[in-house]
């Protein structure tokens with residue numbers, strides 16, 4: 001009975017669909033992509049955001065003005081300002097109307113040496129400035145095959161909880177992105193994804209049950225128009241973080257409608 005109450009409560013949480021464009025954009029492409037998304041937003045009840053590369057934040061801000069489409073960035077520096085050549089702060093991101101920022105994406109962890117400690121600091125910097133972090137966590141194929149998925153997820157998540165405190169998760173969106181599913185076309189099955197999402201929620205619940213129930217946990221990794229509905233239908237999957245399929249308005253909108 002209690003499970004049912006919690007589940008029905010969770011049914012009221014609005015699904016979130018976020019596009020991560022990664023390093024794919026041009027002024028022309030951004031214009032047609034955003035206008036394409038906006039033209040179909042009337043049928044979408046999910047919360048939708050696009051995470052653009054830094055140089056395009058301004059252009060997207062203008063294009064989405066007055067609509068329900070939201071803007072996010074893909075990274076941030078932990079410092080507020082100063083001599084950090086090439087870096088971008090939370091305040092700068094906010095200056096362009098962005099409300100969200102991706103932190104801890106597996107590409108940043110593996111290609112740019114971001115440890116869980118750095119990711120925790122970035123999560124805190126985002127929250128301190130009023131941005132909502134999309135905190136990405138997920139295991140590699142090796143880690144899954146050696147039976148370490150839960151240990152990896154646990155280390156990535158608890159490092160953040162230790163620094164920010166559990167209360168901060170009132171303003172955090174988690175994205176479970178199994179590394180082996182990113183850009184590979186090898187989507188996690190709904191059963192595989194649901195199992196990890198439930199593990200993540202239980203991990204949060206060990207600190208605070210109420211916050212655990214309310215924290216949105218998105219799935220990311222080869223989510224597309226064809227598989228979005230069955231993934232998002234899982235009880236602990238609250239939406240998606242989309243890479244490749246977020247670059248085509250039609251595909252992205254179909255995922256948004258699934259949400």
Ligand code: 13P
Pocket residue numbers: 020105177181182183184185220221222223241242243244245
């Ligand atoms: P794909 O949807 O291209 O697999 O990318 C997922 C992702 O990394 C989103 O952040």
